Structures are given as structure tokens and as C-alpha cells.
Amino acid sequence: xxxxxxxxxxxxxxxxxxxxxxxxxxxxxxxxxxxxxxxxxxxxxxxxxxxxxxxxxxxxxxxxxxxxxxxxxxxxxxxxxxxxxxxxxxxxxxxxxxxxxxxxxxxxxxxxxxxxxxxxxxxxxxxxxxxxxxxxxxxxxxxxxxxxxxxxxxxxxxxxxxxxxxxxxxxxxxxxxxxxxxxxxxxxxxxxxxxxxxxxxxxxxxxxxxxxxxxx
Numbered sequence: 141x142x143x144x145x146x147x148x149x150x151x152x153x154x155x156x157x158x159x160x161x162x163x164x165x166x167x168x169x170x171x172x173x174x175x176x177x178x179x180x181x182x183x184x185x186x187x188x189x190x191x192x193x194x195x196x197x198x199x200x201x202x203x204x205x206x207x208x209x210x211x212x213x214x215x216x217x218x219x220x221x222x223x224x225x226x227x228x229x230x231x232x233x234x235x236x237x238x239x240x241x242x243x244x245x246x247x248x249x250x251x252x253x254x255x256x257x258x259x260x261x262x263x264x265x266x267x268x269x270x271x272x273x274x275x276x277x278x279x280x281x282x283x284x285x286x287x288x289x290x291x292x293x294x295x296x297x298x299x300x301x302x303x304x305x306x307x308x309x310x311x312x313x314x315x316x317x318x319x320x321x322x323x324x325x326x327x328x329x330x331x332x333x334x335x336x337x338x339x340x341x342x343x344x345x346x347x348x349x350x351x352x353x354x355x356x
Contacts, residue, residue: 141310142331143185143270145260146239147231148224157231159263160189160270164204172205173220173229176213177350181235185270186350187342188334192267195345203353213356218242218250225253240309240322261329268330272339273313274304 145157156167163172175182189198210229220232221239242254261269276295278288294300301312305320312319 141272142236142261142329143181143233143272144236144239145231145262146221146224146234146257147260148227148256149258151227151230154258154260157260157262159266160185161193161201161263163208163231163233164201166204166208168208168231170208170210171230172208173210173223173232174213175216175220175233177347177355181217181272182233182355183343183346183350184272184339185233186346187339188270188332190342190345190349191334191338195349199349199353202349202355206353206355221257222250222253225256236323236326237309240320243322244309259326261326263332264330267334268332271311271331273336274310275336 145163147154147157162168177183186198186202189201193201210223215223217234217238218241220229220234221242223229224232236259239254239257239259242250245251245254263269276292278285278292282288296314298314298317301314301317304310305312305317305323309320309323311323318324
């Protein structure tokens with residue numbers, strides 16, 4: 141899954157969008173929606189930026205980003221998409237599969253909101269769009285170790301990987317798996333190849349940084 145920017149095409153020119161760092165630009169003052177800093181998606185994004193750019197630069201970036209918020213952070217990713225759709229803000233940070241889920245939703249108000257926004261892949265000329273994964277492991281003292289390993293092996297089968305794409309609208313880790321139609325429509329994008337262990341290493345730094353700059 142990728143942390144992308146959704147925008148209102150009637151209020152934002154796609155050419156204005158660049159990368160995550162640019163979200164601190166004053167041109168976005170009062171125009172950004174995002175969920176709380178307690179959310180792991182945002183923590184991981186900030187952790188990745190610390191890994192790439194250093195904590196001092198990212199603390200300045202985050203403080204300026206907070207100044208650009210259209211409202212105090214609240215709600216989930218779908219709420220950010222809806223906020224852009226109704227004009228509360230012009231852009232928002234969300235995971236791609238929430239937008240896909242809304243576009244495919246049986247709830248008319250969700251599809252209506254989703255169709256009012258567009259998706260933008262950030263940082264395509266730099267590190268690439270931030271990505272995260274669904275991960276799993278077997279604990280050292282697991283009582284059902286063999287069964288747990290069988291489950292993990294199943295999760296990387298073609299059938300399970302296809303489920304991630306078809307049902308949850310995530311990108312399969314197996315490159316041979318065909319993306320569901322909506323993911324295919326969004327095309328190929330450059331993803332950040334940062335070692336994901338660094339997201340854990342810098343998580344505490346990210347949480348403390350976000351607290352210091354007032355990202356509620």
C-alpha cells in the first residue's frame with residue numbers, strides 16, 4: 141500500500157503537486173487534511189522521511205506542514221477523502237486502497253466523494269512514493285509453530301496475493317500477480333525502496349517529533 145496525495149481537480153492543478161516535502165510550502169496554507177499523529181500510517185511516513193532527510197530537516201518540515209492544516213486532524217483516511225470532496229480542504233494524505241475501496245463501494249455517498257478527487261503519486265522524481273506492508277512472523281515460543289508457518293506460506297501463494305489486489309486493493313508483493321482493474325488504471329509508479337526496518341527504528345523519533353510540532 142502507498143501513502144498518496146488525493147486532490148480536488150477543480151481547485152488544484154496537478155502540476156502544483158510535487159512530493160511530501162512540498163506540502164510544507166506556504167501555498168498549501170489552510171488546504172491540507174490529514175489524520176492524527178497517533179495513526180501508524182503517518183508515523184511511518186514521518187519515520188521514512190527522517191531516514192531520508194534527517195530529523196532536524198523533518199522537524200522543520202513537520203512544523204510547517206501543521207501550519208498548513210485546514211482543520212485539526214480527525215477521522216480516518218476515508219474521512220480525509222470526503223473532506224476534500226466537500227471542500228473542507230484541497231488535498232489530503234491517504235493510503236491508496238481507501239480511495240479504491242470507496243470507488244468500488246456499494247454506498248453511493250462514498251463513490252460520489254471518491255469520484256470528486258484524483259490520486260497523485262508523490263516524489264516520482266526523488267525517492268518515490270512511501271509504501272508500507274502487511275507483515276507477519278512466528279514468535280519464538282509459538283505453540284503451533286508448524287501451522288503458523290503454513291499460514292505464512294499460504295499468504296504468499298498466488299491465490300492469497302491475488303486476494304490482496306482484488307479485495308483489499310493493495311499491491312501484491314509478487315510482481316507476477318495481475319493488479320485489479322482500479323489499481324491498473326492508476327498505472328505504474330515509483331515506490332520508495334527504503335529498508336522497511338528503518339520505519340521501526342525511527343518510529344519513536346517520529347512520534348516525539350510530531351508531538352513537538354503540535355501534530356495532534
